[in-house]
Amino acid sequence: MVKVNLWGSLRSATGGLTEVEVDAKNTGEMLKALAEKYPALDEIIEGGVSVAIDGLIYKEAWFTPIRPDSEVVLMPYMKGG
Template sequence: MVRVKLWGSLRNLVDGQAVIEVEASNFKELLDALETQYPALKPQIERGVSFAVDGVIYREAWFTPINEENEIVLLPYMVGG
């Protein structure tokens, strides 16, 4: 199980939880598990999310490996300029 910290407005979609746990070994598996376990996250995931692993932010890096040792943060895509 990996622990995922949720950033900002994502917490509102999981009853205010700051950290959730799911079974996943890469970013794609993480997103699939989140959509299954927390259906309210699905629309945001479809709009786009980024994730940080140990402080490095990734976007659309589907097969980036993750494990329970990593610090994982899920963020909505940032837009603007």
């Protein structure tokens, strides 16, 4: 199981939780598991998210490995200038 921290406004999709646990060994599995467990997150994940693992931000990468003790943060998709 990995602990996933969500940004605050996603609480409405998780029944008030900002930290949830899912079973996943990489980012793709994690996103799939999140969407299954919390269907309201599905649309947000489909719309694009970033994932920070141990402080590094990954955009759209399905196969980045996640260790059980990794710090995992779901972040919005970002665009710069």
